[in-house]
Amino acid sequence: MIIVNYIASVVLVVLGLYVIMTKKHLIKIVLGMSIVDYGINLFIVSTGFNEGGTAPIYKMSEFFRGSFFVDPVPQALTLTSIVIGACVDAMALSLVVKLYKQYHTTNSDEIRRLRG
Amino acid sequence: MSYIHFPVIAVMTLFMGAFLTVVFGRKSKAVRNILALAASCTAFVLICCLIKPVLIDGEIISYWMGNWSPVEGYAIGIGYEIDQLGMFFALITVFTVLMSCIYSIRYMERDSALDFYNVLFLMLSGSVLGLVLTGDVFNMFIMIEIMTFTSVGLAAFRNNKAGSVEAGFKYLVIGSIGSSMTLFGVAILYGNCHTLNMAQLSSILAGKLTPSTLMAFALMFTGLAVKSYIVPFHTPAADAYTTAPASISMVFSGMVNKAGVYGMIRLVYIIFRAMDKSSVQLLMVIFGVVTMFVGVTMALAQHDFKRLLAFHSISQIGYVITAAGLGSALGLTAGLFHAMNHTLFKGLLFLCAGAVYYAAGTTNLDKLGGLSKKMPKTCICFLIGAFSISGLPPFNGFASKWLVYQAVYEKAVTSGNIFYAFATVAAVVVSVMTLASFIKVTQAVFFGQLPASLENVQEVPALMRLPMWIMSALCVLTGVFYDQVNKWLLAPAAGAALNVSGYIDRMMGEGYAAEAGVVNIPVFAARFSFWNPVVWLLLFIIVLAAFCLAIIGSSGDRASISSAPADAEDGKYATFFSGEKSMPSHVSGSDLFWGFKKNWKGYFKVMDGIHSGRVNDYALYVVCAAALITVFVFGFVR
Amino acid sequence: MKLKEGIKETNVVVKSGADMVLPFAVVFGLYVILFGTVSPGGGFQGGVMVASACILIYLGYGYKATTTVINREVLEVNEALGAIIYVLLATCGIFLGVRFCQNVFYDIGNVGDLISAGTVTFMSFAVGYKVLTGVGFLLLLMLYLLGDGDEEEEVDEE
Numbered sequence: 001m002i003i004v005n006y007i008a009s010v011v012l013v014v015l016g017l018y019v020i021m022t023k024k025h026l027i028k029i030v031l032g033m034s035i036v037d038y039g040i041n042l043f044i045v046s047t048g049f050n051e052g053g054t055a056p057i058y059k060m061s062e063f064f065r066g067s068f069f070v071d072p073v074p075q076a077l078t079l080t081s082i083v084i085g086a087c088v089d090a091m092a093l094s095l096v097v098k099l100y101k102q103y104h105t106t107n108s109d110e111i112r113r114l115r116g
Numbered sequence: 117m118s119y120i121h122f123p124v125i126a127v128m129t130l131f132m133g134a135f136l137t138v139v140f141g142r143k144s145k146a147v148r149n150i151l152a153l154a155a156s157c158t159a160f161v162l163i164c165c166l167i168k169p170v171l172i173d174g175e176i177i178s179y180w181m182g183n184w185s186p187v188e189g190y191a192i193g194i195g196y197e198i199d200q201l202g203m204f205f206a207l208i209t210v211f212t213v214l215m216s217c218i219y220s221i222r223y224m225e226r227d228s229a230l231d232f233y234n235v236l237f238l239m240l241s242g243s244v245l246g247l248v249l250t251g252d253v254f255n256m257f258i259m260i261e262i263m264t265f266t267s268v269g270l271a272a273f274r275n276n277k278a279g280s281v282e283a284g285f286k287y288l289v290i291g292s293i294g295s296s297m298t299l300f301g302v303a304i305l306y307g308n309c310h311t312l313n314m315a316q317l318s319s320i321l322a323g324k325l326t327p328s329t330l331m332a333f334a335l336m337f338t339g340l341a342v343k344s345y346i347v348p349f350h351t352p353a354a355d356a357y358t359t360a361p362a363s364i365s366m367v368f369s370g371m372v373n374k375a376g377v378y379g380m381i382r383l384v385y386i387i388f389r390a391m392d393k394s395s396v397q398l399l400m401v402i403f404g405v406v407t408m409f410v411g412v413t414m415a416l417a418q419h420d421f422k423r424l425l426a427f428h429s430i431s432q433i434g435y436v437i438t439a440a441g442l443g444s445a446l447g448l449t450a451g452l453f454h455a456m457n458h459t460l461f462k463g464l465l466f467l468c469a470g471a472v473y474y475a476a477g478t479t480n481l482d483k484l485g486g487l488s489k490k491m492p493k494t495c496i497c498f499l500i501g502a503f504s505i506s507g508l509p510p511f512n513g514f515a516s517k518w519l520v521y522q523a524v525y526e527k528a529v530t531s532g533n534i535f536y537a538f539a540t541v542a543a544v545v546v547s548v549m550t551l552a553s554f555i556k557v558t559q560a561v562f563f564g565q566l567p568a569s570l571e572n573v574q575e576v577p578a579l580m581r582l583p584m585w586i587m588s589a590l591c592v593l594t595g596v597f598y599d600q601v602n603k604w605l606l607a608p609a610a611g612a613a614l615n616v617s618g619y620i621d622r623m624m625g626e627g628y629a630a631e632a633g634v635v636n637i638p639v640f641a642a643r644f645s646f647w648n649p650v651v652w653l654l655l656f657i658i659v660l661a662a663f664c665l666a667i668i669g670s671s672g673d674r675a676s677i678s679s680a681p682a683d684a685e686d687g688k689y690a691t692f693f694s695g696e697k698s699m700p701s702h703v704s705g706s707d708l709f710w711g712f713k714k715n716w717k718g719y720f721k722v723m724d725g726i727h728s729g730r731v732n733d734y735a736l737y738v739v740c741a742a743a744l745i746t747v748f749v750f751g752f753v754r
Numbered sequence: 755m756k757l758k759e760g761i762k763e764t765n766v767v768v769k770s771g772a773d774m775v776l777p778f779a780v781v782f783g784l785y786v787i788l789f790g791t792v793s794p795g796g797g798f799q800g801g802v803m804v805a806s807a808c809i810l811i812y813l814g815y816g817y818k819a820t821t822t823v824i825n826r827e828v829l830e831v832n833e834a835l836g837a838i839i840y841v842l843l844a845t846c847g848i849f850l851g852v853r854f855c856q857n858v859f860y861d862i863g864n865v866g867d868l869i870s871a872g873t874v875t876f877m878s879f880a881v882g883y884k885v886l887t888g889v890g891f892l893l894l895l896m897l898y899l900l901g902d903g904d905e906e907e908e909v910d911e912e
Binding site for chain 1: 254258261265268275278279281283288292296299300303310418728730731735739
Binding site for chain 2: 833835838844845847853854
């Protein structure tokens, strides 16, 4: 139960949401989305920590049947979430490149053709 | 092969169809169409084979992947649990996919890069089917993510049209915030309960509402509400439904919306079992009423055909959320019935909009008109859809809307809360405004004068008309035979959502629910009392009182309604009725209710300012609503 | 910034740096994929490391050399092949009469060997292959999108 990790992850999520809400440059908005994802990844992997536990890999570092190890499930969840974050980044950046070619600006105040 | 493998095979068939299209379908159109049709038909047939065991015999299929059954009462594997509620939504899903697949064979032939279209479409279908069939909350999150990505790709598909890529980007930003909140909620739940299986979560959270699980509830509720596109999370949906191809708009409004609604019902009814708390009911009904009202008033001010249909879609989902949030069996039945009918009639309307675009080349209401002479069959299908959505008998919209009114009214009577009476009035008024809006659209597109540019418009091909005919026939049949629909589809689904101990027992072993102390929520039985005269009379009195209040409240403006001077700078509202017969009239079709718009100018100005088109504003609404929901949940849910 | 012509004259330091790092990156990435079940790592991690070969060749030699060495169409088809192999391996369970994704190869090898963990080993290979080709395709697509000149895009107004 590492308190610092949890506080840091909440700070990251809040900062990321702040960036999405206030910054005008499209690439900064994409970076904000990534920061939110990284904050949540830190949170997930911190929930699996057991104090004094060993790595859950067989045949490695004093691991035998009945030993006390950290929870491997959040590690799998975090890995999946990192992959999803990478895909979101790739897709968002491709859309930003396409938007720049069409509108010739990356200011979100001017990309407003659909409104009302 | 026994039927328990069928759900997984159905989901995997759709995904395999997508992968095979990448390998084989890059050059040849016939191979692509055959693969897409084969995958959709296989999934449809496999899910229909499950109707007999699940819906008729009442069995719940419980399938652990890799045969990892629970060990010492702890669920360690990913489980697929198909109960009647999931089966109901799965039937809606595969039907919509099949109709859209048949329609898009001819509709998309003028676009290029169609192999990408088929791949994205099949992956979208597979992900929604996986979402409604799964019994594991992290698997549900993964399917939500696949659904978001493919929807973004499909919304931005026609990237040579103005606004498509912009709509896709906004959809991605807002959808990503929603998914991240859902993941945060799932992570908090895992940290508390050390399990990801919905049945075991439901038994662990029995009455144990600590502050961290309340936070998880608020976050997951917000995340799934973003996926259902209720107000104030509806802003990317309006853009995406407009720019996506019509076969995809139909899938969005018929399937992707319902996936979000299914997620919310699973969350509130089964995982947290919080539906008997009046604060949670109030939360859902408030969202529903606001959604209904904002959706339909924004729709009255639109100039684009598909954007108008998108706002109506948002408004009808408001009906579903209001009815499902009442916590009674009648309310849930009404909500599910309206969800099914919404797929049918809204899908039909979007297909007609696509047919108009295919034939005429535009969806701007100011440029269309008089198409009923050139496209009579499309006009009939559109009229059936318009009558259904407005709630005219004998179509299905009437049956489900009447159930919604009855459910909300019954809740107002039994709970004594004045807010539910107000919600009943709001539901009826919104229905009237829906009818007004569709009169406007029908006059603008199909009746009226035919502009010179649309002289050689032809009827659409037969393969595009076939799904429209099938859906119109179903609209009429489900409206006339509502009793059969209730007996075979709705009553089992609503019963499954309320019978939580059966769900838990089937997944984790007999007797598990009783050990954990799970008690079913006490609810009222559903009854169809269409002909109770007291209900009619009281409803009529309420509506009459509301109407009188409206007249008295606006008595100051009545002089200006009859004699409106033409403002010099407000040329939009200027009318010119004299002149030659051959000259087109200056009241364009989309401004049929210009008087209404003029009287409510302040409201429409505020609403236009809110829908500003900036992605930062839309994100601000999401975060503010999430904060309000969190405060409400912490303050009132005990 | 026209990327296609910008990196025509590469520095000899960058070119030799890419030359030296590239074989290590690829071999180490393949090691991480293959030994995914007995040491930390697995499909995704190793796949991304091997896909960094695309960026290294681009940095050292420019866009034209990258397209000569690596073909984008082949990468796209192979990615789907990796996915198909994964689904077929998972469906082996249904063909043999047990559940989906069940461990049907559980009696191959001893604990601690390379091929010992059953179906998961082969699934990890399939995932590694898919990520390898997929991320490589993604990187090449981005480079193509950025470097293909700054032409104006035609947009149909409504």
